[in-house]
C-alpha cells in the first residue's frame with residue numbers, strides 16, 4: 001500500500017463550507033517511540049481510544065482564489081499565531097494529498113475538554129479533529145468516498161501532524177504499524193482492532209492522575225530523535241513487536257493478568273529508553289513512583305486488577321475494568337489523590353472514536 005493512493009483528485013467547487021468535529025485523545029498500551037521520516041513508526045503500537053478527553057475543532061473553508069494555503073488559528077476563542085509553525089509544517093506535509101486545499105482560506109477554531117496545562121498531550125486529538133474536518137470538506141467535493149476510505153485517510157493525514165494522532169480517529173482500540181499478526185496493519189494509518197475484542201475492554205476505565213501539569217522538559221519530538229543511535233533501540237523495537245503479538249491475543253481472550261503485565265512492561269520500557277538515551281532524561285517525578293508502588297501494593301493485597309501506564313510525562317494513567325470502578329475510585333480518592341498536583345485527577349474511559357458535532 002503506497003501513499004499515492006491518498007492523493008485526491010477532488011477540485012474546489014468554489015463554495016464555502018463549515019464543519020465541526022470532536023476527536024478523542026488516546027492512551028498507548030504498546031508504545032510508539034522512535035520514527036523515520038515522514039512520521040513512520042519504528043514499531044507497531046496499540047492504544048485505547050478515550051472518551052472524555054477530546055479536542056473539538058471547527059473549520060470554515062472560504063474560497064480564496066489564491067492557489068496557496070491560508071489559515072487563521074483560534075484556540076479557546078483567542079487568535080494564536082504561535083501555533084502557526086506547527087500548522088504550517090502540517091499543511092506542507094499534507095498538501096500533496098489534498099491539492100484542492102490551496103483554493104481555500106481556513107478559519108480554524110479549536111478547544112479541549114481537558115484543562116489547560118494538565119500535562120495531557122493534546123496533539124493527537126487536535127491533529128485528528130483537524131484532519132477529520134479536512135476530510136469532511138473533501139467528502140463534499142468527492143461524494144463517492146466510502147466511510148472506510150474516509151477514516152483511513154483521516155488517520156493518514158493525522159499521522160503526518162503527530163504520529164500518535166493516527167490512532168485518534170476510530171475506537172475503541174486501534175493499531176498502527178505493520179505487524180506480523182494483522183494483514184491490514186500499516187505504517188501509514190491506524191486501523192480499529194476489529195470484531196474479536198473481548199467485551200471487557202470495551203468499557204475499560206482510565207483515570208488520569210495529574211502528577212505534573214507543567215510542560216515537559218524534553219518533548220516527544222526530541223525523545224523520538226534520541227532513538228537514533230540509541231544503544232537499546234533495536235531490542236526495544238523487537239520487544240514492542242513481541243508485546244503487541246501477545247497483547248492482541250490477550251485483548252481477544254480477556255486475560256487480565258497478561259494485560260497488566262504487558263501494559264506495565266511497555267510503560268517502564270518507554271521510560272527506560274528515556275533514561276538510557278544520550279543525553280539521558282527522566283520524565284517521571286517522585287510522586288509518579290510513589291503512585292506506582294501504591295498501585296502494586298494495593299493489587300497484591302486486594303487481587304483487584306488495577307494497573308498503570310505512562311505517557312511521555314509524569315502523569316499516571318490507571319487502567320481497570322468498569323465492574324470494579326467503585327473500589328478503585330475509593331482507593332484513588334483515599335490513597336493516591338494526595339500525590340496529584342492540587343489533588344487533581346480525571347476520569348476517562350474507552351470510547352468509540354471521533355464524531356461530527
Ligand code: PMV
Pocket residue numbers: 027028030031032033045121123162163164165220221224270311312
Ligand atoms: O505522537 P507523538 O510524536 O507525540 O509520540 C507519542 C509517544 C507516546 O505518547 C509516548 C507513545 C504513544 O504511542 O502514544
